[in-house]
Amino acid sequence: MARDRAAGVLVAPGHATVPTTPVYQQRSGFSRWISRHWLDVLMVAPLVIYILVFMFIPVAQSIYLSFVAPRTGELTMANYQNIVARSQFRSAFVNTIGITIMGVAMEMVAGIVIALMLSRAFRGRGLFRSIVLVPLGVPTLVAGAAMLYFVGFNGYLNSFLLNLGIIDVPIYWQQSGPRGMFSIAIADLWKTTPLVVLILLAGLEGIPGDVYEAADVDGADGWRRFWDITIPLLMPSITMALILRVIDAFRIFDIALVLAGQAIPVMSSFVYFDYQSGSLNTAAAAAVILLLMILVFVVAYLLLVARRTEDVR
C-alpha cells in the first residue's frame, strides 16, 4: 500500500496485495500497470466512453456545425451572422437574460426568507418543510403547465387582481416583453425555490450558535445580526445556489416552451425551433452562444467573488 502511494500509482486497497514478482519487473511500465489495474480500467471504461461519445463529441460536433455552411461544408461565419440578424434570436437572448435576472433575484430572496424561517424552532416546522419541498416533486413541464392557468387572460391571477379591485381590465400576461419574462420567471421561482432553500438551509446549519451569542453580548439587534453575521457566513452557500440557479435559468426550456412557445423564445427553445425547421447549423450556432453565455457568467462571477473575498481578508 504505502509503496504504491509513494510511486504515485492509483491503487484500490484490497487488491494491493499482489506481490511484485521479478516477472513484472521485466515487463515495460505500461503492461505492468495494466496487469495490476485491468479490473479498475474495465470498471471505469463504460462511463468514460459513454460521456466522451455521447456528451463531449456532440458538443464538439455542435461547435463544428456552427462554423460550416450547410451544403458546401466550407468554414464560414454565416450561421452566426444569420441568427444575430434575426429579431427572434435577439428576443431569445434578451428574454433569457431577463428571465434569469428576475427569476434568480426572486429565488434568492424567497430562498433566504424561507431558509431562515425553517432554521427556527416552531410548531408545525415539519409540515411547513414538507410543503416547501412539494414543488420539487412536480415535473418542470407541469410547473409551466400549471402557470398557464394563472397567467392566462381568463386566468386566476387576473381574476384575483380584478376581485381585489387592483386592476379594472384583465392584463394579457403572455406577451413578449417584461410581462412574458415575468410569467416565466414566476413559474421558475415556484419550481426551484425549494432547491435554493435546501442549499441555504445546509449553510445555515453550519453557522455555529456561539457566533450569535457573542453578537447578543455585543448588543447587536436582529437586523445587524442578519447583515453582519448571517449573510457573510452564508456566502459560500449563496454562491453555490446562485451559480447553479443562473446556469439552469440560462438553460430554461420546458417552462418557456409550455408557457409561451414561439411567442416568447428563450435561447434553448430557439435552438430547438431552428433545429425543427431543418436548420441544423444555425441551431448549433445559437447553442454555442448559449454555452458561451454560461461560461462567461461562471468565470466572471468566480473572478469577482474570489477577488472580493480576498479584499475582505
Next chain:
Amino acid sequence: MSATVARMPEERQPTIPPADPEHQFHWSHIAFWILAIIIGVLLLLPIYVLFKVSVSTLAEATAPRPSFIPREITWANWQRLLSWDIIGSPLQHSLIVAFSTAIAAVLIAAPAAYVISRLPRGPRYFVVLGLLLTRMFPEVIIATPIAANFFAWGLNDTNLGLTMAHLIRTLPLASWILVGTFEVIPRELEEASAVDGSGRIGTLVRVVLPLAAPGIAVAAIFAWLDSWNDLLYAIYLFLTERTLPLITYYYANRGTVTDVATFSIILTIPVLLLTLFLQRWIRSGYLAGAVKG
C-alpha cells in the same frame, strides 16, 4: 442507511436561537405565522388549481373570472383520458424508458464510481468536479447533434434511443451520488475480506455491494425521476410516438385546458410520491443535479 447518506438537516438542532421573547414578542410572532401561511398557500396553490381544473367541466374551466372553489365536480376528464387507447402507448414508453434508464445508469455508473471513490483525494476531487461541470453544457448543444445522429442510426421513436439520450443527463448525477456512497465504506472491510482469501470481484460482490445498496437505490430512483420528467430529449427524438411529458406538452399546445390539467396530475403523482418518500435522503447536493430549471 446513515452510513451512506447524510442525515437531513431537520434532525439537527436549529443553530439560530428563536427571537428574544421579551422584544416585540406578539407582533413578530403573528407576522411569522402569517408569512408561513401565505408561503404555504402559494406553494400548494398551483397543484390545487391543476387538480381543480382536472375535475371541472370544460365550461367552468374556460369561464372568465374563474373561482378557486369548484362549483361542480366531474370525473369525466379522468375517465376519458385514462382509457388505454389514449394513455396506453405514452405510459408504456415512459415506464420502459424510465426503468431502462435507471437500470443502465446504475450498471454503468456504479463500477466506475467505486473506482473513483478509491482514488487518492486530489484526483478524486478533480474527477467529481469534472462530473459536476458537465452541467454547464446546455442540453440543446448536446441534443441537437444527438438527434441528427440518432435519426441517421434509426434510433428515433425507439425506447432504446430515448434511454441512451436520458443516460447522457443521468450518468454524471448517478456517478456523483454513488461516489459519495462508496467513499464512506471503510477500506478495512475490503482488506479483511482479501485477507480471508476472497478475490477482488468476490469482495466487491459480497462486501461492498450490500453496504452500498441504499445509495444505489437512491441513485436509481433519481435516474428514474429524471427520465420520467424529461421533455427535451423526447421532443427531439420522438416524432410519431409519444411519452407522457410529450403528450402533456402537445395537449398544452392544442388540447383543452381540462385535459392538460388531468395529464399534468397523472404525470405528477408518481414524482410527488417518490420525492416525499425520498425527503429524508435529499441532500442539497443531490438535488443540484436532479432538478432542472
